[in-house]
Amino acid sequence: MPSSHILSLEVPEVSNCEIFTVRDTSQYAENLAVDCAELLITVPGFNAPVLKEVTKGFDLNLNGCALGTQTTQCGTKRTGIPDGVYVIKYQVSPSSEAFIEYNHLRVCELMTKYYNTLCAMDVTACQPIGDKEAAIKEMSFIRTLIDAAVAKVEYCHRPDDGMEIYNYAKKRLNKIACVYDECADGQSTKY
Numbered sequence: 001m002p003s004s005h006i007l008s009l010e011v012p013e014v015s016n017c018e019i020f021t022v023r024d025t026s027q028y029a030e031n032l033a034v035d036c037a038e039l040l041i042t043v044p045g046f047n048a049p050v051l052k053e054v055t056k057g058f059d060l061n062l063n064g065c066a067l068g069t070q071t072t073q074c075g076t077k078r079t080g081i082p083d084g085v086y087v088i089k090y091q092v093s094p095s096s097e098a099f100i101e102y103n104h105l106r107v108c109e110l111m112t113k114y115y116n117t118l119c120a121m122d123v124t125a126c127q128p129i130g131d132k133e134a135a136i137k138e139m140s141f142i143r144t145l146i147d148a149a150v151a152k153v154e155y156c157h158r159p160d161d162g163m164e165i166y167n168y169a170k171k172r173l174n175k176i177a178c179v180y181d182e183c184a185d186g187q188s189t190k191y
Helices: 106-120 128-154 157-179
Strands: 020-024 038-042 050-053 061-063 082-092 101-108
Touching: 020 038, 050 082, 082 157, 101 128, 101 157, 106 128, 106 157, 128 157
Parallel strands: none
Antiparallel strands: 020 061, 038 050, 038 082, 082 101
């Protein structure tokens, strides 16, 4: 066992865009207490973090009401939690020494649209030709852009660059989704 706490979190990608999951994956020193454990989550578009008091080993599934993105009908309805850069800090006492902070790029809404577009494309187990081949190559490139956006935020620690790539991927995905699904304005176009 470690002689000091080694704090660690996991923020898994989820397919339910109404849930935000955070798990404690820390290693705790046996000879040290785990006091005043707090999880602070700053949601995109908000300036102040939401504070959650937690206990070691926590596994939280938070909804919009818990994160402050939903303020009405909390007991009867759930709304989607937005994509974007979340700043997540976990600290235990003394918090000036025992803390960890992550930037996490949530891409749930974008990935849902990505997968729905793939379903609408009706990809089959044969080599595509023509327009469908070009569309599949475009979808592959879009997926690479999404992965690059996540990497920029979470591994390169460049959230602004990550969001720029995210927005570019979203724009390209909207264009191709418009071909296989209805466009936002009700019009359909050719890719």
